Amino acid sequence: MLAVELQGIWKRFPGVIANSNINLKVEQGSVHAIVGENGAGKSTLMKILYGMQRADEGTISVNGKIVEFDSPSDSIEVGIGMVHQHFMLADNFTVLENVVLGSEPTKAGSIDFAAAKSRISEISDSYGLEIDADALVGDLGVGDRQRVEILKVLYRGARILILDEPTAVLVPHEVDELFEALRGLKSEGITVIFISHKLDEVLQIADEITVIRRGTTVATLNQKTQTVTAEQLAELMVGSELPTPETRGSTVTEQVVLLVSELTSVNSDGKAEISDLSFKIHAGEILGIAGVEGNGQSELVEAIMGTRAATGSIWINDQDASKLGTRKRRELGVAYIPEDRSRLALLLDAPLWENRILGHQTQAPNAKGIRLTPKLTKMDTKRIIQEFDVRTPGIDVLASALSGGNQQKFIVGREMSGNPILLIASHPTRGVDVGAQAAIWDELRAAREKGLAVLLISADLDELIGMSDSIKVILRGKFVADADPATVTPQQLGNAMTGALKAAN
Ligand SMILES: Nc1ncnc2c1ncn2[C@@H]1O[C@H](COP(=O)(O)OP(=O)(O)OP(=O)(O)O)[C@@H](O)[C@H]1O
Ligand SMILES: [Mg+2]
Structure with missing residues (x-):
């Protein structure tokens, strides 16, 4: 039984084809990983499946039925949930309050916290999430917060879970805890779609792995029927060897x-x-x-x-x-690559070349004395794009239009400029x-x-x-x-x- 089937999905942005003829089949109750180089089209595809974006062409089937999504509320209705890379929890509220925010079970108009709390412990217990409903979110570590996000999605009835790069912020033992939780979900018939650049983790948790290359699905490998290696995945993704940070x-x-x-x-x-x-x-x-x-x-x-x-x-x-x-x-x-790239290192609504200036307003090539020198900035932005292989149709696109990894490459390029x-x-x-x-x-x-x-x-x-x-x-x-x-x-x-x-x- 397929939980999700995507057929012939196309998505075009100005100057970029993000998805071209994507075909994807996800078995119910499996962990299905999606891998591919930066800008390959993974997040776009997941946003389409979650109803945040609309495909130009193609069909989405969930549990064997063709569906059409205008917004995430439509996809939530058929049991799809997505955990975003940037957590969206409020620090000064408890887990309980965070989970019920927006979907409170009401008893005569007021929130029935007791009912909500017992459902939270029920969900936490049955999937082994180990979450305390009364804990203050601000006191929780990143791994715990992530499991709260997962719980929040399950609380809303999700049976198909999309996780976009969930392990990027986790240290090894937190990854183990997450995977333990995912195995619990799987055993209860929940389907997990998992995006990651960490190939060893993908091999550890995924039943099937689909590789996306330049917007299209190039292979799906099944770990139950074949031996898959990280080298093989890297080869399929970018056609190059696996790097190691050698001393x-x-x-x-x-x-x-x-x-x-x-x-x-x-x-x-x-x-x-x-x-x-x-x-x-x-x-x-x-x-x-x-x-x-x-x-x-x-x-x-x-x-x-x-x-x-x-x-x-x-x-x-x-x-x-x-x-x-x-x-x-x-x-x-002093050059600075901050941990939160979208909040501290980029102006998402500004074109890329203006982002070249950010943090370097008074320095060459952006300024001479008190005058800005946009021509030089633009030239240097082109250099960064070339040298750091930032995939973008040009320097005038907004920073928000770049894929996550390409934003990161741009920031590294900017900060390494000027010795x-x-x-x-x-x-x-x-x-x-x-x-x-x-x-x-x-x-x-x-x-x-x-x-x-x-x-x-x-x-x-x-x-x-x-x-x-x-x-x-x-x-x-x-x-x-x-x-x-x-x-x-x-x-x-x-x-x-x-x-x-x-x-x-
Ligand atoms: N809102 C948008 N406007 C214009 N272009 C976009 C938009 N969103 C994505 N793109 C482009 O679509 C392509 C695919 O981006 P996507 O974010 O899906 O990549 P990804 O596979 O998730 O990459 P990463 O591993 O870096 O997160 C990229 O070239 C990106 O610049
Ligand atoms: Mg992405």
Whole structure:
């Protein structure tokens, strides 16, 4: 029995064919993965299946019946649910409140919280989601939040679940928990469609895998009947070999580029977000920070960039930058790849070339003295698109029209421009395909060889170990351990991050 069948789906955008003659069959009660390089058309296809976008041509069948969707409420009605990559939960509400927001069971006009709560525990128990309805969402880790999002969708009656890059933000043990939950869903007959760039994870969880290449479905592989390898998938996707972030000789010099002492920041409740962080990064050195998301990484980065108030001192290339604003810090040669690309690194409603200026308003090629120089900006935007293989019909399209991975490639290209001396990079390859990941690693290595100092935060432990010259483990805003990238394994590092967490609980 097919849960979903897509036939002959086409979707065109100005200058781009996002989907061309897509055919996809998804068995009921299976996990079906969709893989393909950045811009291949995966998210577009899922938005069509969820009713967020309309196909130009083609038919959608759900449980054997042809359906037409004008909006997500139509697809929700036939049992489809989608968990977006950016979580949409309200921090200052409980799980219960978040789940019932918008679909409250009412008893004489008021919300029947007791009924809602018992249904939440019922769903949580039967699928093994391990969610406490009374927990405050703001207190939950990323993995828990994601399972709340899944629960929210199930609460609305979904039997077909779409997950677009759900593991991008998770550390290994959270991925294990998610997969455990997905297996629970599967055993209850729920169908899961799963998009990921992490091929090893896809091989671990998927029953079937469909490869999309340049907008069209090129193959569906069945793991029950055949042996599928990551190399084979990569070959089908991009026709190239699998990259690995290999370690190589040290380029660390004596020159200290970033010197951070006793950096501390406190939130509005007087709770320390980061406390007493001291470290240095030399020219030619990559310092990796390992930690479960939400343990002070964002606060550390923001304090260094001057977007968060902090005490302690920050010296950049022998200059006291502690009191400088963000623009001045950037002018000292600091490049910044923030973790939330759509909120902090892009103006989604502005054309790509204007996004070249963002954060670099006072620097070449965007300005000369106090005058902006749009011609030079546009030329340089074209260069970035070429060098970083950003797939876009041109520099005048809005940033929002780029696929997630192509947005990321553009940001990396912009920040690597103009020979920075220090790069603060949060998840630089998040959401990019294996080919683009290799290209970004090459770029970082080349810059490191020329003396770039890098603070690298990544949930991808292979990347962190492969790229870093040294690694510090952060927990609840404090450094709790050092790891040697030459010898540590991803499992050991994962244990250091989570084992330490458990010990502290
Ligand atoms: N709203 C839009 N307007 C114009 N073009 C769009 C729009 N949405 C997507 N596209 C284009 O359609 C193509 C497919 O994009 P899509 O987001 O589906 O890719 P993807 O496979 O999800 O990639 P990624 O792995 O990077 O997330 C891309 O070339 C993208 O630029
Ligand atoms: Mg996508």
